Amino acid sequence: MAATIRDIRDRTGLSLATISKYLNGGNVLPRNRKLIEEAIEELHYEVNELARGLVTNRTKTIGVLVYDIQCIFVGNMLHYLGQALHENGYGMLICDSCNDAEIEKKNLQFLLSRKVDGILVFAVGLDGSFLEAAKRADVPVVLIDRSFRNEEFDCVEIDNRAAMRRAVNKLIGFGHRRIAVIASNIEYTGMERMKGFEDALKDEGITVPDEYRIRGKHSFELGYQGMRKLLELRDPPTAVILGNYDTTLGGVMAANELGFSCPGDLSLIGFDDLLMSKVIRPRLWFVVQPMEEMSKRAVDMLLNRISNGNEGSPLRISFSAGISEGDSIRKI
Amino acid sequence: MAATIRDIRDRTGLSLATISKYLNGGNVLPRNRKLIEEAIEELHYEVNELARGLVTNRTKTIGVLVYDIQCIFVGNMLHYLGQALHENGYGMLICDSCNDAEIEKKNLQFLLSRKVDGILVFAVGLDGSFLEAAKRADVPVVLIDRSFRNEEFDCVEIDNRAAMRRAVNKLIGFGHRRIAVIASNIEYTGMERMKGFEDALKDEGITVPDEYRIRGKHSFELGYQGMRKLLELRDPPTAVILGNYDTTLGGVMAANELGFSCPGDLSLIGFDDLLMSKVIRPRLWFVVQPMEEMSKRAVDMLLNRISNGNEGSPLRISFSAGISEGDSIRKI
DNA sequence: AGAATGCATAAAACGGTTTGCCTGCTCCCT
């Protein structure tokens, strides 16, 4: 159906090798170059990347495993990753793991059987053993946002612990002492943030009741239910830190429903809220990740491994997060 | 590096054809089946889909062209599409067009050269001529959400015109007459919605000043600037319809900044706002699209064309949208 | 004249599927 280089050979009388050389930027006699270009034009020829990949062992395709494609943070990162890859002539094969480790594992097999040149992973959970298959196939892997305890893979993230510490310190600076947190306890990022929370309190010699720590599965629900629980306590906190985008949505919604006004009754600070934080009234204070830089860096690392052989020990790049000002914290 | 079917041949003493037959579910002697399975296990063999695709002309991969991967609506749709495709053994090759028709065209070439079996398109603009290349290559295409005027391709969408009409009628039902709209005028969906706006006003014999119609490029900015313009008019509207997700964010933010309270000073109704609408206070009224159904349907149509030959005239499936209740409309 | 250079060519990969043919077995009939 589609034209092949054989059709071009028949039309130009040249050999396959010459045409292939032209396609790959090699030197060809001007006369022949013209001939080939005319044929390509006329036959609407396009290289079959399947065939090319089969022989070169490079598909110019990067697999991306994401824990949840509906997550805004992920969507934004995909945008930047896509741009960075595109600039380097690579495409993305995106697989949504739907927050399910089983699906994640299957997706990895899918990517490997498609012979992607490398894989970017926004991991579902804490267990990175499913990535063994990639290691066995010698396909480079870079973890983004969430990593694992063992340091087997390159990784790009923010210093979540320090970021959370800064958020807590911000609240303390405004005079708060009764500070609560809602964060995930099933993946790396949330756990690190939880540690940062403890660090900051310890530094300042503050203790808070254990009910002030709401842990669970990264979700809207966690934020919603968690905030309700907090606000119904006999001694509710004066400030709450919402440990990620989804819990922020849930938390804000619950606070609204219970009629708590912010920052009058309750101070808030969130994570990754971007546009959202500016739409909500009052504007939310929040921790921002340098998403574009992180994406560029992750792509750099991956493409390096691809072109320079997948060698050398794993690198861990840790960016520091900033804080974006809002009106959601009351001075006490 | 990776094991091939030849390694399995060497290990089992069988022929390539037999192994291939096994891999594709054909009948094989129990003895041989066992032999093959052991070899596969031991060698960690995985089919090379590149090689398979080269000969079968099917890659079990669907290309998805999206106008903006950062858009929440798109993220949600990708989730449902991914699930539906996964159930049928297909993967997704997603390309972000960054709202740029040039990039969109390049992305299409990218997909075609990867020999995807079919393409789902969330189109950037109104001009579908770039899809000629897909037609030439006989790769089936299904448009989602946004279609073009000519009816050359299958298409799944909501009846945007009717949806907007319902939104307007809802406001009229609450007693509003000074109704404004902010919508995109550069892509199909927005234009249809704008028509629905006019329809509804006409039906009720209502006329509104032309300044009540804010048109531009689908974006946060449009909503933000548009809302400011509306609220600074000498005779501002009592109600505003925000024609899509992004303009809703912008519009709400501008109204907040100018100190307009909703629904006291201003009634609002948005599109596709999902979670968001429940987080914003007051909860927003909004138009909901049946995203899961749309996705399933689009995948059905595409896979049908793939397996039954890409024949028959284009189908247009139009779902009707619902309205989700909130507190953002005042009775007049 | 001989070496060096510039292009083109034919043929062998890459890792699968598919086709046509062959073998050997079962079954039934005379």
Next chain:
DNA sequence: AGGGAGCAGGCAAACCGTTTTATGCATTCT
């Protein structure tokens, strides 16, 4: 019991559309 029909399953070889590697033929330089 012997023989042919029918069939299940295996095999070798051709093929899919590229790249790559020797190899060869002119032309130019020294």
